[in-house]
Amino acid sequence: MGDALHTLPEFFETELGESIQARTETLSSFRELGPPDLCHLLKSNGRKEVSSYHYVSGVDASSSATLATYINSLSYELEPNGAWFNKTTYRLKGGIYSCFNAFSRVDLRVEVYIPGTVEAYIVNVRGERLEATPEMWQETYLSAMLRAIHYADDTNFFLAGYRRLDPITTPEQELRFLLAAENLFFKGWQLGSEPEIQVATVVHNHLSSGILKYFGKASRYEQAVNLFEKLWAREPEVAALVAQSYLGMNQEVKAVQIMHRALQDNPQSYVLLHVQADFLCGKGRLDWAIKLAKQAVNAAPSEFITWAKLAELYVLDEQWESALFTLNSCPMFTYNERDLHRMPPAARTHFPVRPLVAENKFIDEEDVDDGQTDVALLRLPAPTLRGTFSKAYMILTKLVKKIGWDELLKCRSDVFVMEQEYRSQLQSPEDNGTNGAMAQPERASVQTGENPGKNANTRFSFTDKRLCERWLDNLFMVLYEDLRVYTIWRAEMAHFQAQSLPYRRPGKDWEILGELALRLHHPEEAHQAFVQCINQKFSAKAYLRLLERYTELRLLTQSLTAAVRLTAYNYRWYDDCVFPSAIADCLFRLIKTEGYGKVSYTLVSMAPPAPMLQLMQKYFAFAQALRIPGSEF
Incomplete structure (x- = not known):
């Protein structure tokens, strides 16, 4: 062990x-x-x-x-x-x-x-x-x-x-997992679901998502299909999982046939409607996808994900006002923190450095940073968003990436009753100014006891506008802070580069700036920040982001370098889990696209220290034992 x-x-x-x-x-x-x-x-x-x-x-x-x-x-x-x-x-x-x-x-x-x-x-x-x-x-x-x-x-x-530790290492252990999942599948709703789901169902729960995660991340949907098809006979909604798995296998004709038959039997299944909408979206038929998403909202109006799906499709279809209005209609849920122990303070702790670590200087721990982290970066509110609020913010950032901040504010004032309008109707006008080069958003009119809400629409003839929910109003302020800090950072960099001067920041600053750029959908700028970060300190978060980026670009040597550093770090902190893990996810994608031989030989040619090569070989052994696509010679 x-x-x-x-x-x-x-x-x-x-x-x-x-x-x-x-x-x-x-x-x-x-x-x-x-x-x-x-x-x-x-x-x-x-x-x-x-x-x-x-x-x-x-x-x-x-x-x-x-x-x-x-x-x-x-x-x-x-x-x-x-x-x-x-x-x-x-x-x-x-x-x-x-x-x-x-x-x-x-x-x-x-x-x-x-x-x-x-x-x-x-x-x-x-x-x-x-x-x-x-x-x-x-x-x-x-x-x-x-x-x-x-x-x-x-x-x-x-x-x-x-x-x-690894939950599954052999086909026999995997079969035991599948048998238990089949026996208890219809109890899965008792486990709860992801925080964006209001009511766990037979399709949306931690069991069904766990099955899809385990087989999907390894591109081994055949096993999931075999399981779901048996369960489909007992519950029509499972057809959504069958179709989703067939799409994962690139068997689109089979998936479409299943969706067509299942929707005839159960036209009000929002899960089925979403699978079909995603498929049509991928084929460029946004008009059809939006119709299905609207049907899903009608089928499950109290679920966040139905409204969120419709809002995302409106963004893709460049229907900005409809996207904002739909986003404002999303039902939001309080986020419950993950289940954790509440333990009394320990008398002392002992976290031994494992022998391989002690013998090999290549393995890093998180370094003490090289400077004082910028307080403005530490205070950014966006990283604290969780659950439905995090997902809604992601949709808002996609919208601002498409049309820009000024156009977003204009669109917002066209959709919602703004504070200035509301006050002017009360005949006590107060103008909000702007802050710097980027206009700061004024507060939208929100529903409270102080605000008459829908009565105001009738009284002041705001017939084509809506009241902005307070949570969405707050997300605009969160977005403003992200954009303000991002704009300052890029302006500073441009100024230093124009003067041919080095632009220096502590490693932790670069890590936060990288995450900021990712949130705002600027992958190149995020990549630059993470590279700057690891040049100054070891950061597991930065290495993981770089691994994901290198994998996406199919840069094999760079991907393997990042994977080695992360594997070493995980090993230091008692993480011996090969799969499922973020590292394995990236390596298996490379094996699928580049081939097992090319990936494994490239690793050997890089000549990592022998103990590190031994740790990395676990991923390749798992790939062959469980027959990951691309692992066949």
Whole structure:
């Protein structure tokens, strides 16, 4: 369980078992898939006992035997000879592995005594112990698999002391996952869904999206099709997933036939309508796609994604006012943070540097930055947007990229009742000025208790305008801040270049500016910023963005260089997950387009240090074991 000794991250407890107690008290707060698994360990030197814990995902949770095996394997990965405590040798005495069952909202725990017995039981939200039935085991196994798949590349789950392992490494393990997914598919809605979905359904939930993510990122839709076709017979809406998978396989005729038949049977399925709208959009038939998107809004008017889809299509079709009006109609939902533990402060932590890292100077950690980060960059509000607000902001940035800021303000004043208009109708005019070269948006009239709202439309004859929702009004202010900072940055760069002077900023500034440029859909400028960033400091975020860009441009050597640096960084922080991960996603896309031989030989020709080559070979081994497209010789 791990390729080097003594590689275990540990949080040491002040009181024995306090982490398990804290997890029990937190169980009722877990809303969806739950947090990563918790592994609690008890060690003894014969006279004194100490306890520690770490987070982990990817462990096979199909039986008490597999979880007990994981705990037993940790005997070889603990800190040697108790160097942290009077040079006394401590040995593993036992442990508790806690794995959240997201279907039944309970914790399945396996308690191991070394040497001795293994005990498995369920703990519910009231802290009561129950028997672990076969049904509970299957639910727990699938919950653990989905967490490993969804959290593998989720930046919201960058936790200290979080160990990521591969959930699937063989075709046999993949088959077990498929069987469990088939058995529990129609319970998937119980797991919840992405934050943009108001009501989880049989098609929109963490189980269905996990299946599509796992097979889609590897371009292996055949397995997904086989599963979904069996389920389609029991639920007509699953046709959307079948069609989506066939499109992923580039079998468009088959997908169109399925969509046609399914929509005849179920014309009010917004999921089916969206799949067809996306297909038509890709074929350049925006007029048809918009008609379908409108039908989807009528079918599910309380869902954010139906309105958002229509707004995006209006942007593509250059119907700016309709796009703004539709965006303003989106129902917005409060974003719930990811399920996490609330643990008491650790007595101390131990995050050992793994031997391969210690022996190889090539592996980086995040460097201390080389200067004071610009406060204006740190205060930008856009990075804090989540859920529906983040998606709505993305649509707004696409709109401003198409028509520019001044035209957007004009379009906005044509669609919404502006504050100046409203006040002038009340016969107390107040003019808003402008700020600098870029006009600052005045506040639109929004619905409150202070504002008569729809009555104002009748009273003041604003018959062709609407009230702007306060959240959208705020997004305009967020966009203004992004554009203002971006404009200043580009103007400064141009000034320095005109004077043939170097334009210097701290590495963290460049990282934030790169993200800013990406938000505003300026990929070239973002690329330049990320290159500047890694020239000054190691930044995992910048390397990941560069990897994505190089992969998109099919620049093989540059892609592999970034992948090596990221793999090294992940390895340092106990992330041994090959797939699914953002790195594997990019490498498998290169293998698909360039061929396995060319990608693997290019890596070898780059002559990375032998330990790094060994780590990278895991991606290629996985590609061959699971038959990723392009991996055949």
